[in-house]
Amino acid sequence: MDHFSYQNNRLFAEQRALTDIATEFGTPCYVYSRATIERHYKAFASAAAQHPSSLVCYAVKANSNLAILNLLAKLGSGFDIVSGGELRRVIAAGGDAKKVVFSGVAKTEDEMRFALGLGIKCFNVESIAELDRLQHVASKLNMPAAVSIRVNPDIDAKTHPYISTGLKANKFGIDILLARDIYRKAASYSHLNVVGVDCHIGSQLTETQPFLEALEKLLTLIDQLASDGIVLKHIDIGGGLGVTYDKETPPSPADYISKVVERLKSYPQLELIMEPGRAIMANAGVLLTKVEFLKPGQEKNFAIVDAAMNDLIRPALYSAWQAIVPVDINATAPAAIYDIVGPVCETGDFLGKDRELAIAQGDLLAVRSAGAYGFTMSSNYNSRPRAAEILVDGGNVHLIRAREQWQDLWRGEQIVTD
Numbered sequence: 001m002d003h004f005s006y007q008n009n010r011l012f013a014e015q016r017a018l019t020d021i022a023t024e025f026g027t028p029c030y031v032y033s034r035a036t037i038e039r040h041y042k043a044f045a046s047a048a049a050q051h052p053s054s055l056v057c058y059a060v061k062a063n064s065n066l067a068i069l070n071l072l073a074k075l076g077s078g079f080d081i082v083s084g085g086e087l088r089r090v091i092a093a094g095g096d097a098k099k100v101v102f103s104g105v106a107k108t109e110d111e112m113r114f115a116l117g118l119g120i121k122c123f124n125v126e127s128i129a130e131l132d133r134l135q136h137v138a139s140k141l142n143m144p145a146a147v148s149i150r151v152n153p154d155i156d157a158k159t160h161p162y163i164s165t166g167l168k169a170n171k172f173g174i175d176i177l178l179a180r181d182i183y184r185k186a187a188s189y190s191h192l193n194v195v196g197v198d199c200h201i202g203s204q205l206t207e208t209q210p211f212l213e214a215l216e217k218l219l220t221l222i223d224q225l226a227s228d229g230i231v232l233k234h235i236d237i238g239g240g241l242g243v244t245y246d247k248e249t250p251p252s253p254a255d256y257i258s259k260v261v262e263r264l265k266s267y268p269q270l271e272l273i274m275e276p277g278r279a280i281m282a283n284a285g286v287l288l289t290k291v292e293f294l295k296p297g298q299e300k301n302f303a304i305v306d307a308a309m310n311d312l313i314r315p316a317l318y319s320a321w322q323a324i325v326p327v328d329i330n331a332t333a334p335a336a337i338y339d340i341v342g343p344v345c346e347t348g349d350f351l352g353k354d355r356e357l358a359i360a361q362g363d364l365l366a367v368r369s370a371g372a373y374g375f376t377m378s379s380n381y382n383s384r385p386r387a388a389e390i391l392v393d394g395g396n397v398h399l400i401r402a403r404e405q406w407q408d409l410w411r412g413e414q415i416v417t418d
């Protein structure tokens with residue numbers, strides 16, 4: 001459920017008409033709904049609260065705007081980060097470092113030092129080499145590092161190959177069959193404090209089964225480790241819960257997390273951590289764009305809009321399907337089938353293909369489900385300033401990131417004079 005809906009043929013975000021927002025801030029722009037974000041966060045947090053101890057660590061990569069991180073921090077959220085940049089964002093947004101877990105396959109010494117200094121909750125370690133590096137950094141600082149090992153359970157998440165992460169063929173995590181030995185090694189290091197286990201098998205999963213299979217494998221490992229005298233404090237089940245872009249029917253956060261909580265009944269001592277990104281943000285945002293031209297053709301009709309693959313790359317990169325709807329219903333324009341394309345000079349620059357729309361030049365369109373992996377994956381390709389971001393809260397509208405200015409395009413660049 002989200003808070004975008006039509007009222008008298010006009011699309012609203014909460015109590016604000018999207019047309020008015022486009023008039024005020026221009027297009028393209030991202031618009032997020034605070035009530036939707038909070039609703040989704042609470043769905044995870046309250047289902048997890050049925051377990052004695054739990055923490056939602058929102059995956060910052062999905063949408064890292066400071067205002068979004070700040071409102072999640074105010075709800076008590078922790079954060080899953082993958083870079084020093086994301087950690088700095090969390091801190092700048094008022095997040096609590098003690099609720100941060102640090103994922104990613106290539107943490108640098110600098111990033112480790114910075115995160116250790118802030119006292120983060122845990123490093124999700126993905127290789128033996130990383131374990132060695134963390135021990136080295138932690139011993140130099142003489143500060144113990146809390147460690148979880150990200151295991152790769154070799155489970156098919158049945159999602160797009162680019163966002164599947166839990167198979168042996170993927171670069172992520174440590175083969176679960178080798179994990180027991182590696183835990184023993186980690187436990188022997190002077191400055192590592194082994195506290196948990198984690199996995200993340202992929203993104204946009206629409207079934208519970210692969211998650212539960214992974215959970216089973218993690219619990220088996222936890223039991224084996226306990227018999228080796230290594231008693232873990234937490235289990236981190238990663239992110240990955242899918243959303244409805246089109247006709248997918250993923251389990252709700254409450255359904256999914258309740259099943260996990262049920263299975264963890266015999267492990268009351270384990271803190272349950274989860275790292276949702278998309279399920280919190282995707283359907284809490286839209287990308288607003290204006291139709292610049294309609295270009296009819298013999299094979300295809302094109303609606304050329306002012307947003308492009310640099311603003312939203314998911315359709316081009318993963319052939320992702322996202323709903324594209326008129327902002328105000330146009331009662332006079334004839335319906336036709338369009339490819340919705342942007343101004344970028346690439347055939348892959350499309351937001352949607354073969355969509356039936358009744359639109360005219362100048363109309364506004366909303367690309368739905370754009371709150372996650374939208375702005376964060378945007379770029380300046382074709383020297384296009386990145387879009388504005390706006391947060392709607394009931395009847396209030398806040399500009400939470402200004403549209404980039406022309407000078408931003410070449411900031412840091414230098415002409416060579418000789």
Ligand code: LLP
Pocket residue numbers: 059062080103104163200202203204238239240241275276277278279314318372373
């Ligand atoms: N934890 C880890 C370690 C991850 O790698 C990810 C996402 C998450 C949590 C959050 O997963 P989520 O709940 O959002 O599925 N750009 C792609 C998605 C890439 C996801 C990468 N990792 C897309 O637009 O579909």
